[in-house]
Amino acid sequence: MPEAILRATNLTKVYGSGRTAVRAVDSVSLILKRGEVVLLMGPSGSGKTTLLTMLSGLLRPTSGSIKLYPPESPRRPIELTGLTQDELARLRLERMGFIFQHSNLLEALTAVENVMVPLLIRGINREEARRRAEGLLEELDMGDRLNSRPSELSGGEQQRVAVARALITDPDIIIADEPTANLDSKNGKEVIKLIHERAKKDGKCVIIATHDPRILGFADRILYMEDGRIYRKDSQQAERLLLFEE
Numbered sequence: 001m002p003e004a005i006l007r008a009t010n011l012t013k014v015y016g017s018g019r020t021a022v023r024a025v026d027s028v029s030l031i032l033k034r035g036e037v038v039l040l041m042g043p044s045g046s047g048k049t050t051l052l053t054m055l056s057g058l059l060r061p062t063s064g065s066i067k068l069y070p071p072e073s074p075r076r077p078i079e080l081t082g083l084t085q086d087e088l089a090r091l092r093l094e095r096m097g098f099i100f101q102h103s104n105l106l107e108a109l110t111a112v113e114n115v116m117v118p119l120l121i122r123g124i125n126r127e128e129a130r131r132r133a134e135g136l137l138e139e140l141d142m143g144d145r146l147n148s149r150p151s152e153l154s155g156g157e158q159q160r161v162a163v164a165r166a167l168i169t170d171p172d173i174i175i176a177d178e179p180t181a182n183l184d185s186k187n188g189k190e191v192i193k194l195i196h197e198r199a200k201k202d203g204k205c206v207i208i209a210t211h212d213p214r215i216l217g218f219a220d221r222i223l224y225m226e227d228g229r230i231y232r233k234d235s236q237q238a239e240r241l242l243l244f245e246e
């Protein structure tokens with residue numbers, strides 16, 4: 001049985017108050033485990049981004065608990081809701097990797113420099129940071145694009161660099177919001193394949209919010225959200241629901 005990396009219990013987020021209050025996430029409980037790829041699907045406005053933002057420690061839940069289990073001391077979970085903003089920022093830097101719809105690379109920097117940034121912030125010296133960033137980009141088949149600027153790369157290549165930037169700090173959990181939405185079919189599949197391979201090879205846990213049916217085949221589990229609540233679906237059910245959405 002793979003070990004838990006993160007456990008959310010009765011997580012709720014209410015935006016606003018009184019008659020205009022929106023219960024964006026409604027008493028959600030879930031467990032994310034090492035080495036698994038979990039998809040979060042559901043119609044627009046169902047609460048996916050709100051849930052991911054809370055799991056990332058960027059948004060305080062109205063109520064509920066989020067526990068992260070460090071692999072080195074799984075019996076001493078970290079309760080995210082009890083941390084200060086500074087502690088949360090450190091936790092994100094040390095234990096989480098993020099991939100977004102837009103690669104959000106820094107245009108002034110080359111591909112390898114973009115991947116070095118999280119290491120430099122962690123105080124690793126330039127030479128070592130460059131060595132590690134080059135090594136990872138080479139593993140991701142980007143070895144011949146190390147010194148290209150983001151604008152000189154295709155959308156798929158930019159997302160590969162973003163994947164490398166998310167992986168370079170060896171995070172426990174990778175949180176991705178629509179990582180393939182801007183990519184064509186071939187590049188979308190390659191990027192998700194890459195994320196899936198790394199999850200399996202390195203025992204990472206990946207949670208991906210997506211509307212992209214091409215990703216279904218790469219999921220170990222699908223959580224389907226509707227009106228702030230989670231329903232578990234198999235991939236055929238999810239596919240039917242996605243078709244129904246359109």
Ligand SMILES: Nc1ncnc2c1ncn2[C@@H]1O[C@H](COP(=O)(O)OP(=O)(O)OP(=O)(O)O)[C@@H](O)[C@H]1O
Binds near residue numbers: 016045046048
């Ligand atoms: N900052 C906010 N203030 C008030 N209401 C919000 C805020 N952010 C989101 N909401 C509301 O919370 C609900 C869930 O929104 P959320 O963005 O989490 O959904 P989503 O499933 O990620 O949608 P999409 O697939 O379109 O990104 C929606 O009703 C939305 O209008």
